[in-house]
Amino acid sequence: MKKPEVALVMGSISDLDTMQDAIGILKDFNIPFVAKVLSAHRTPKDLEAFVTAMEQVGVKAFIAGAGGAAALPGVIASFTTVPVCGVPIETKSLKGLDSLLSIVQMPAGIPVATFAIGKAGAKNAALFVLSLLALVSPGLLKKVRRFRKKQARAIKKIKVKA
Amino acid sequence: MKKPEVALVMGSISDLDTMQDAIGILKDFNIPFVAKVLSAHRTPKDLEAFVTAMEQVGVKAFIAGAGGAAALPGVIASFTTVPVCGVPIETKSLKGLDSLLSIVQMPAGIPVATFAIGKAGAKNAALFVLSLLALVSPGLLKKVRRFRKKQARAIKKIKVKA
Amino acid sequence: MKKPEVALVMGSISDLDTMQDAIGILKDFNIPFVAKVLSAHRTPKDLEAFVTAMEQVGVKAFIAGAGGAAALPGVIASFTTVPVCGVPIETKSLKGLDSLLSIVQMPAGIPVATFAIGKAGAKNAALFVLSLLALVSPGLLKKVRRFRKKQARAIKKIKVKA
Amino acid sequence: MKKPEVALVMGSISDLDTMQDAIGILKDFNIPFVAKVLSAHRTPKDLEAFVTAMEQVGVKAFIAGAGGAAALPGVIASFTTVPVCGVPIETKSLKGLDSLLSIVQMPAGIPVATFAIGKAGAKNAALFVLSLLALVSPGLLKKVRRFRKKQARAIKKIKVKA
Amino acid sequence: MKKPEVALVMGSISDLDTMQDAIGILKDFNIPFVAKVLSAHRTPKDLEAFVTAMEQVGVKAFIAGAGGAAALPGVIASFTTVPVCGVPIETKSLKGLDSLLSIVQMPAGIPVATFAIGKAGAKNAALFVLSLLALVSPGLLKKVRRFRKKQARAIKKIKVKA
């Protein structure tokens, strides 16, 4: 198994359906990663241990998905200077507005890069990590640009049957 | 100095103005307490150490005030089974709606008792802690009831100059 | 039948589905309790009589679930100094944001401890009451800590099939 | 002193500034009224006594202003079938959205007529009460219609200096 | 057919499902009423004609349900001094928050009594009209009080199967 470049954490196994959109991108681009369920509130010490371990093996980014009072991405960022990307999970009552504000409104000093609520956010968090890794990998940069072009072509060839 | 019964934590010294309304109640009722500035995001390990220490000296409740992505009360609750009361601090842009949702929308399993945004919430968190301490202190219960009566009398004697 | 330690009230029988998550916790921990449907608006005098009676039999906490203009927890708190825990019930149109604000934004002077909208809030209100009861019951404290550990273990052993 | 036709209640003396806009209308139209500060949460029994007394002296409407978890209008309505008009007071953090939802989202069975947040709501609650009283008072009806016409004329004669 | 006492208007036939809860109350209490679909935006002149005609036949109240940019209740109130009760209809995207704000936030000068979003609001608007009619009808007052008692009894006899 290759050394992981990305650590993906989710606060609950029910978040996996959303986070699959991040996992799919990492797999498509052959980025080695670790994926874990760990909770800022229910497994605080295990989370700290995991973050420290991942920093030591040299991951380049964390992707953390959480819902409600979504402390997970911020707590990870409190333990590391490795870039942390937060994905607000849609919630039953408040539809992820709670998750979004809990992640994005970080106090000055500990940054968390936040993405859209739900699957679009999960996918974009992974794409953002690719951009970041591509800064030092011309091979990956090429692939990311190819992905963008393919994405554009797919849109352009749609015919609207009005 | 007496052994503290309550530990009061705030995420930033700028929260003190709000938290004074909790401190005022604790002082009026002669409840020994400790007050600290500690941040879930900027001083995670010190926060954990403080929570553990306070649990060991036997505090009966935590009161935690925080604003924005207000992880503080939930992170305290992740380290202890002592009751944690959260006070959402009013924020500049979103007026504390962010703080409120970040504190109240805790996932099932780790409870945080949440109070109103701002000074009313700070005062009520302290009054709630008194109610809780009064469960095993008939003397305090009497004082709390007297406070309630005095509060009612103060309202009743207001004359509206219409 | 044992003397109740907790009084659980809901504003409508339709709230029972949510409040079962509180009831489940109280049962799992063998906490004797009373559960009633009473409305702050439709049965105000019966509610007052019930609160007074429960205070006299010595309950240690109220758990009150209500939706919409959710006056129930605050009105209970207006009649007693026993700790009151409020659970905002999810509503059809505003998804419980109305319930949440009606419960959490109590004026200074009468505290209500508020928990998350819906089932997570119901479960956490009950867990919070356990923490409160555990302050004077080493046996219960042990059980609560065991619950926390079990909960953590359950999360840690999840394998993410990425 | 004449028998009151309207009872005006506010949850706190700080609400008086807003409620003056209701009082002004009642005075302008010579409607006898009583104005009191009483709190659903801090003086529940006095509130109940007041509502019952006012119903007995035959008031035709209640106007109740309250802020935050604004239970006041709903609790008044729980004790009487006399029409209750609620005025949401603007609050410091949430600007009266909390007050509005706490008043307007009453459960089916106990109606509260709700008006706009702040002074416009206070004025309109009083104007609404006039309309209601005018149903059985041709003299008042005439005055209300004259008020409407005067109001329209005042707008129509404005010249915009563009 | 008896002379109508209440005019019920809705902005679209799709609002009927909600407004049935108002109609049901009016029928249960034998209040003669007229029910129409008329739109402030699509049939402005017919609406004005209807309001004027209803005022002339002597209706005592309007109940108006509308959704989205719900101008209907305010426009009715602009044509009459008869009390107008507004019911915000739940909408597809914004769940009736748009309807609520469009109805309740009336400018000072033209009052509209607003009720909860959806069926609870429709039922309460009708119950409020009963209260208003009961001011001059001892027979109706008795019925309204009986309704309240029956409603309370129905709640009190619920047994919670915990």
Add this chain to the structure above:
Amino acid sequence: MKKPEVALVMGSISDLDTMQDAIGILKDFNIPFVAKVLSAHRTPKDLEAFVTAMEQVGVKAFIAGAGGAAALPGVIASFTTVPVCGVPIETKSLKGLDSLLSIVQMPAGIPVATFAIGKAGAKNAALFVLSLLALVSPGLLKKVRRFRKKQARAIKKIKVKA
């Protein structure tokens, strides 16, 4: 005086400060216009008469600014097929969110073109009307394009003193 091409209406003279940003644009481009204070709620018949008169003199667009339950633009649109542009005025409590939803959420069938809350919206409503008039006026089109270029140049020459 030249025949007006645009009719600008505001619901209250207090809206003039905002609407000046529309008036300024109309003046800068020498578009003849009429500006009036008229209220959908307080002067409904005068409003209807004004809209009809303006349609007859051949105005090409209405610009209507209103706040709160802002029925004005929609009511204007109910009386004419001339394009109506709505400007939500910022309100004291809800900051114009009420105005925005009351204007933009029009039911299908009667269109109102909505712009941003406050002065930006007023300015853009006027600029939009210019675009519309420019469709049949090559001279005006040239001026609008020149305005755009000047606007771009003004931005491009800003030096950031970092």
Add this chain to the structure above:
Amino acid sequence: MKKPEVALVMGSISDLDTMQDAIGILKDFNIPFVAKVLSAHRTPKDLEAFVTAMEQVGVKAFIAGAGGAAALPGVIASFTTVPVCGVPIETKSLKGLDSLLSIVQMPAGIPVATFAIGKAGAKNAALFVLSLLALVSPGLLKKVRRFRKKQARAIKKIKVKA
């Protein structure tokens, strides 16, 4: 094929279901139009090329539907002075509130006419374009007025089965 008078753009093919309500109106009134899927974010250069081409063929209006961070209408408006009408598409989590604010809150200088979230907005955007085209087409004006009358008649003949 006739020269298009309107260019309709949507950010994703999933928006077509909503935009059909605009297309339906354009077809019913025999307005020649072009409909395309183009994304401000994924196909920026193609979008610019399309807008420029459409301006050159002389379209009189753009109708653009987009969801989430809905930059599409504003970006189109940045490339042309032809009137742009924006339709906020309902989104999964935030129900189109995100789309609405992203479209309507344009900065002063570049106007976008915004319509309601979803199908009502799509239909009204097309109706608004008709009003605009009718300014220079007496034939179309007649048809638009006939549409309005037919719409009113359809409402007026509804019988409410209460």
Add this chain to the structure above:
Amino acid sequence: MKKPEVALVMGSISDLDTMQDAIGILKDFNIPFVAKVLSAHRTPKDLEAFVTAMEQVGVKAFIAGAGGAAALPGVIASFTTVPVCGVPIETKSLKGLDSLLSIVQMPAGIPVATFAIGKAGAKNAALFVLSLLALVSPGLLKKVRRFRKKQARAIKKIKVKA
């Protein structure tokens, strides 16, 4: 002058006060950067040219601050695969909620890393860029870690004068 590593863009010079908190961090850490005012809506072509130029000189990240319908960060991201960090600027009416949703709710395919509304977000965007640059610069990593420790120490030494 050194080759820039970061390009900082703001939509209006009025955003500079907020963006100074990003600039301050870049200066403190001696990161060469370019700062420009460019608008997605008012200077679209200049913005595209600037983004392309910056990508060619090899900047490692963009930081873009914008308010209202804040298309700027997303439009930058549409032209480059270099990581883009978005800062929602607080707005007058909606306090930056509009800016936040316009930036964070990007559709899947084009990522923008979003930070908190206002100065905290500006500072954290810059700190996040440092983390990203530190991935390939051990010297910078050391400095970032020192910054974190200093920040923690500053908090820990605060004494609360209760």
